[in-house]
Amino acid sequence: AQSVSQHNHHVILSEAASLELGCNYSYGGTVNLFWYVQYPGQHLQLLLKYFSGDPLVKGIKGFEAEFIKSKFSFNLRKPSVQWSDTAEYFCAVNAGRRALTFGSGTRLQVQP
Amino acid sequence: SQTIHQWPATLVQPVGSPLSLECTVEGTSNPNLYWYRQAAGRGLQLLFYSVGIGQISSEVPQNLSASRPQDRQFILSSKKLLLSDSGFYLCAWSVQLNYGYTFGSGTRLTVV
Numbered sequence: 704a705q706s707v708s709q710h711n712h713h714v715i716l717s718e719a720a721s722l723e724l725g726c727n728y729s730y731g732g733t734v735n736l737f738w739y740v741q742y743p744g745q746h747l748q749l750l751l752k753y754f755s756g757d758p759l760v761k762g763i764k765g766f767e768a769e770f771i772k773s774k775f776s777f778n779l780r781k782p783s784v785q786w787s788d789t790a791e792y793f794c795a796v797n798a799g800r801r802a803l804t805f806g807s808g809t810r811l812q813v814q815p
Numbered sequence: 816s817q818t819i820h821q822w823p824a825t826l827v828q829p830v831g832s833p834l835s836l837e838c839t840v841e842g843t844s845n846p847n848l849y850w851y852r853q854a855a856g857r858g859l860q861l862l863f864y865s866v867g868i869g870q871i872s873s874e875v876p877q878n879l880s881a882s883r884p885q886d887r888q889f890i891l892s893s894k895k896l897l898l899s900d901s902g903f904y905l906c907a908w909s910v911q912l913n914y915g916y917t918f919g920s921g922t923r924l925t926v927v
Contacts, residue, residue, distance in 0.1 A: 707858075709858075735913045735914075737915060746918050746919070746920055746921075747859075747905065747907075747918040748918075749915045749916075749917075752915055793858060793859065795859075797912065797913050798913075799913075800912055800913075801912065802847075802849060802864045802872075802874070803849075803916055804861065805851075805858045805859040805860075805861075806858050807857055807858035808858045808859075
């Protein structure tokens with residue numbers, strides 16, 4: 704079965720700090736990987752996705768993620784966070800004919 | 816463009832009462848449909864998904880059931896609610912199982 708681990712449950716950063724949120728998955732075959740974001744009071748939105756090709760994928764709002772197959776990881780990064788990035792971030796994976804499996808989420812709080 | 820509607824937004828129900836949450840998708844045909852439950856600190860838990868009318872896959876044994884009476888309609892039900900059914904329920908749709916999902920605005924269910 705596929706599973707996803709997000710190591711950081713709550714991250715607090717100051718504006719302009721760099722961000723890296725960890726995500727590891729467990730599945731031995733080909734996977735599709737996603738990061739979703741949920742801003743306060745809003746819907747879950749797709750931030751970026753990886754299906755194949757370049758392991759460094761760029762998403763909206765300056766976010767990027769790198770797929771490292773040997774480490775079963777898909778970490779989310781942003782060079783300089785803003786107060787508006789305060790949200791909850793979810794990593795998700797699916798493989799084969801299974802629906803998306805989500806991690807437990809990371810709550811990011813950016814202080815002005 | 817495709818839109819997903821989910822209602823009601825909030826619901827307070829007594830223990831032992833029935834439940835019916837409805838989700839509809841517009842602007843697409845034969846979508847894959849999903850019900851997730853979001854609990855604080857536990858991420859999103861897949862409850863049911865459907866790849867077609869009358870086809871329901873259950874991921875977690877529980878007090879809930881799902882039905883898909885029409886192509887773009889997905890209903891989450893319970894005959895008798897438990898306190899543990901409280902949570903935030905999200906409906907989602909996708910073109911394929913391994914594609915990005917679009918989420919509805921969610922229903923906050925409180926069982927009292």
